Amino acid sequence: xxxxxxxxxxxxxxxxxxxxxxxxxxxxxxxxxxxxxxxxxxxxxxxxxxxxxxxxxxxxxxxxxxxxxxxxxxxxxxxxxxxxxxxxxxxxxxxxxxxxxxxxxxxxxxxxxxxxxxxxxxxxxxxxxxxxxxxxxxxxxxxxxxxxxxxxxxxxxxxxxxxxxxxxxxxxxxxxxxxxxxxxxxxxxxxxxxxxxxxxxxxxxxxxxxxxxxxxxxxxxxxxxxxxxxxxxxxxxxxxxxxxxxxxxxxxxxxxxxxxxxxxxxxxxxxxxxxxxxxxxxxxxxxxxxxxxxxxxxxxxxxxxxxxxxxxxxxxxxxxxxxxxxxxxxxxxxxxxxxxxxxxxxxxxxxxxxxxxxxxxxxxxxxxxxxxxxxxxxxxxxxxxxxxxxxxxxxxxxxxxxxxxxxxxxxxxx
Amino acid sequence: xxxxxxxxxxxxxxxxxxxxxxxxxxxxxxxxxxxxxxxxxxxxxxxxxxxxxxxxxxxxxxxxxxxxxxxxxxxxxxxxxxxxxxxxxxxxxxxxxxxxxxxxxxxxxxxxxxxxxxxxxxxxxxxxxxxxxxxxxxxxxxxxxxxxxxxxxxxxxxxxxxxxxxxxxxxxxxxxxxxxxxxxxxxxxxxxxxxxxxxxxxxxxxxxxxxxxxxxxxxxxxxxxxxxxxxxxxxxxxxxxxxxxxxxxxxxxxxxxxxxxxxxxxxxxxxxxxxxxxxxxxxxxxxxxxxxxxxxxxxxxxxxxxxxxxxxxxxxxxxxxxxxxxxxxxxxxxxxxxxxxxxxxxxxxxxxxxxxxxxxxxxxxxxxxxxxxxxxxxxxxxxxxxxxxxxxxxxxxxxxxxxxxxxxxxxxxx
Numbered sequence: 001x002x003x004x005x006x007x008x009x010x011x012x013x014x015x016x017x018x019x020x021x022x023x024x025x026x027x028x029x030x031x032x033x034x035x036x037x038x039x040x041x042x043x044x045x046x047x048x049x050x051x052x053x054x055x056x057x058x059x060x061x062x063x064x065x066x067x068x069x070x071x072x073x074x075x076x077x078x079x080x081x082x083x084x085x086x087x088x089x090x091x092x093x094x095x096x097x098x099x100x101x102x103x104x105x106x107x108x109x110x111x112x113x114x115x116x117x118x119x120x121x122x123x124x125x126x127x128x129x130x131x132x133x134x135x136x137x138x139x140x141x142x143x144x145x146x147x148x149x150x151x152x153x154x155x156x157x158x159x160x161x162x163x164x165x166x167x168x169x170x171x172x173x174x175x176x177x178x179x180x181x182x183x184x185x186x187x188x189x190x191x192x193x194x195x196x197x198x199x200x201x202x203x204x205x206x207x208x209x210x211x212x213x214x215x216x217x218x219x220x221x222x223x224x225x226x227x228x229x230x231x232x233x234x235x236x237x238x239x240x241x242x243x244x245x246x247x248x249x250x251x252x253x254x255x256x257x258x259x260x261x262x263x264x265x266x267x268x269x270x271x272x273x274x275x276x277x278x279x280x281x282x283x284x285x286x287x288x289x290x291x292x293x294x295x296x297x298x299x300x301x302x303x304x305x306x307x308x309x310x311x312x313x314x315x316x317x318x319x320x321x322x323x324x325x326x327x328x329x330x331x332x333x334x335x336x337x338x339x340x341x342x343x344x345x346x347x348x349x350x351x352x353x354x355x356x357x358x359x360x361x362x363x364x365x366x367x368x369x370x371x372x373x374x375x376x377x378x379x380x381x382x383x384x385x386x387x388x389x390x391x392x393x394x395x396x397x398x399x400x401x402x403x404x405x406x407x408x409x410x411x412x413x414x
Numbered sequence: 415x416x417x418x419x420x421x422x423x424x425x426x427x428x429x430x431x432x433x434x435x436x437x438x439x440x441x442x443x444x445x446x447x448x449x450x451x452x453x454x455x456x457x458x459x460x461x462x463x464x465x466x467x468x469x470x471x472x473x474x475x476x477x478x479x480x481x482x483x484x485x486x487x488x489x490x491x492x493x494x495x496x497x498x499x500x501x502x503x504x505x506x507x508x509x510x511x512x513x514x515x516x517x518x519x520x521x522x523x524x525x526x527x528x529x530x531x532x533x534x535x536x537x538x539x540x541x542x543x544x545x546x547x548x549x550x551x552x553x554x555x556x557x558x559x560x561x562x563x564x565x566x567x568x569x570x571x572x573x574x575x576x577x578x579x580x581x582x583x584x585x586x587x588x589x590x591x592x593x594x595x596x597x598x599x600x601x602x603x604x605x606x607x608x609x610x611x612x613x614x615x616x617x618x619x620x621x622x623x624x625x626x627x628x629x630x631x632x633x634x635x636x637x638x639x640x641x642x643x644x645x646x647x648x649x650x651x652x653x654x655x656x657x658x659x660x661x662x663x664x665x666x667x668x669x670x671x672x673x674x675x676x677x678x679x680x681x682x683x684x685x686x687x688x689x690x691x692x693x694x695x696x697x698x699x700x701x702x703x704x705x706x707x708x709x710x711x712x713x714x715x716x717x718x719x720x721x722x723x724x725x726x727x728x729x730x731x732x733x734x735x736x737x738x739x740x741x742x743x744x745x746x747x748x749x750x751x752x753x754x755x756x757x758x759x760x761x762x763x764x765x766x767x768x769x770x771x772x773x774x775x776x777x778x779x780x781x782x783x784x785x786x787x788x789x790x791x792x793x794x795x796x797x798x799x800x801x802x803x804x805x806x807x808x809x810x811x812x813x814x815x816x817x818x819x820x821x822x823x824x825x826x827x828x
Contacts, residue, residue: 097695254549281511
């Protein structure tokens with residue numbers, strides 16, 4: 001028997017996470033399925049940022065480095081994120097952007113495997129990861145080669161690419177286009193068996209599904225603050241380094257906040273002992289303060305419960321697409337165990353279709369060339385949202401009303 | 415005849431910048447002489463950040479990349495800062511931290527001078543600049559050497575160090591400890607005459623005194639958003655590249671925002687045509703929004719008027735120290751033409767003395783090992799502030815009340 005909207009309303013009523021939705025500021029008339037691009041705003045962030053601006057900055061001024069522990073923000077928020085990704089205390093810091101953090105750990109990873117010249121990744125890794133690796137390889141000038149596997153490679157394909165020349169396996173845990181999840185434990189072990197190290201980008205994982213970096217014996221990881229962690233637009237990112245590697249290498253973005261004694265103002269760099277050596281410049285206080293609110297909120301929920309609902313939401317969405325929109329081709333894996341917290345479909349005019357959806361209040365996003373992407377964020381996405389989004393999608397497609405000239409006009413950011 | 419407080423009150427009444435003080439949130443009972451470390455809060459920033467958080471993020475969500483022009487922030491705010499430093503439009507972007515930006519332009523500078531191995535700087539350059547250069551040199555592994563001139567070198571000393579091996583002259587325009595100003599035009603010309611390029615850190619210059627990078631024919635520059643630009647704690651920094659160099663080199667922190675077409679999601683990096691290739695990751699929207707308020711406020715004033723008052727404030731401060739505290743040894747140049755917008759003195763127990771001053775409401779800062787530093791920010795520092803600060807300093811020293819155990823206990827951030 002086909003699913004009905006009432007079925008989904010009933011699931012919302014029984015949802016153990018239902019109380020979280022009221023903790024987010026969601027605009028009226030919007031079904032927000034883009035929390036994997038920019039997480040929604042926690043209500044509490046407005047007051048917290050106001051206090052940081054008016055009290056900590058405005059009233060307490062420079063004293064807040066100590067009195068408000070601004071100096072401790074990168075480690076404090078880092079350790080909180082660490083609880084979501086299987087980190088030990090002292091393995092994670094908040095700093096810079098995902099791209100910059102990737103450069104730090106990729107430099108470290110390459111530095112740990114001198115003589116090996118291959119960085120193995122996949123063609124549809126998020127482009128900035130590839131670009132940073134290309135920039136690093138070109139700058140280093142030692143002949144490092146970025147080996148790109150085909151889109152969405154399976155584990156066997158990845159394993160077959162790992163050889164005695166491989167320095168680093170650099171993958172994004174959950175693919176940004178299709179949502180396919182790599183087997184972190186298996187591929188980390190395979191990389192290490194080949195004598196390489198494993199570097200994971202958790203941009204679409206942290207806060208989206210359970211991650212246990214230490215259980216997987218991962219080497220390095222980076223991730224994003226503004227997606228599932230709800231840290232705000234352009235929130236600082238995080239970087240994780242397995243404790244066993246922290247002292248091996250002083251990463252080249254060796255700014256003063258990574259120094260063993262920043263306020264001694266020595267002319268020679270001496271790296272801090274632990275994860276702090278992955279810090280660089282002055283911490284982004286206002287932005288990291290906003291991020292902390294998002295992370296704190298996520299820590300109130302249980303990651304396994306979030307994952308259960310995430311799977312249920314994406315299963316519902318796919319089932320409804322199958323029932324009502326059978327001609328849309330799924331880009332995401334059907335097996336929920338292989339799927340992150342998103343569902344993507346192919347569409348030849350994906351950009352226009354998404355613009356039409358947005359005009360009707362269903363916000364997802366488009367990823368070139370043909371991916372229409374819907375993110376599901378269990379803290380604030382309801383089962384009824386899933387129904388309503390599909391309902392609007394079906395209407396647009398059946399009536400052909402998605403195909404208007406204004407929906408084809410590209411904006412600066414697509 | 416000695417200066418009196420009434421003289422200074424009269425100067426405040428005649429100050430053409432006197433209206434700006436009310437535009438800043440300054441706490442009662444505080445004389446804030448640390449705007450060179452963290453600029454005071456513009457009143458308007460609270461409402462602007464509230465709008466960015468509540469409306470742009472909360473209501474408009476991901477659409478704000480286009481509707482609020484989040485994507486344009488780095489260039490828009492960059493160009494505004496550019497007006498303060500003699501940049502042409504399209505030469506400046508806001509991004510990352512000063513340290514990270516230094517890495518980008520230092521990489522570019524070194525890349526422009528292959529075969530040359532020396533980076534010439536000075537021992538008391540701000541440490542992060544030296545650390546970043548050390549990190550870059552070690553990572554590059556081509557034998558680049560950081561040549562450190564003695565503290566506060568004069569122009570002749572700098573010129574004598576420039577030779578056929580010099581790739582880059584890397585200096586901070588205004589020394590963070592003493593406030594001594596380098597002759598940018600002369601030293602840039604000297605660097606170029608030696609076949610090197612000139613890279614300037616404007617951390618203590620932008621918004622503090624007139625800078626004209628193009629008139630000086632500078633090659634590269636970086637600077638800080640949270641000091642004289644009043645951008646908020648940990649505000650993003652800026653990077654400037656002379657138009658003639660922009661296409662020469664793809665800097666190695668080649669993230670997606672520096673790509674020619676970020677939203678095409680190509681696997682291969684193609685640098686953007688102009689200054690945008692000095693961008694890296696996703697822009698820090700909230701923090702850059704706060705910074706824009708500070709920059710806008712500064713653009714309402716005239717830089718020459720700011721400089722006139724800055725010189726007058728520091729001259730008054732030094733004159734009062736001479737009169738009332740003659741045993742304090744000045745660390746800053748006596749010639750105002752060679753002095754930035756700060757006055758520093760040596761003191762064997764500088765840390766404790768500064769803590770005692772802060773306890774009395776006079777906030778400056780301490781820089782190891784013995785520098786007591788006072789910053790003067792003409793938009794919100796009054797002549798009466800100068801009198802009152804000296805009055806308290808004199809009282810602490812004459813009574814010996816600065817020398818209490820609690821003032822010697824070091825905090826995390828000094």
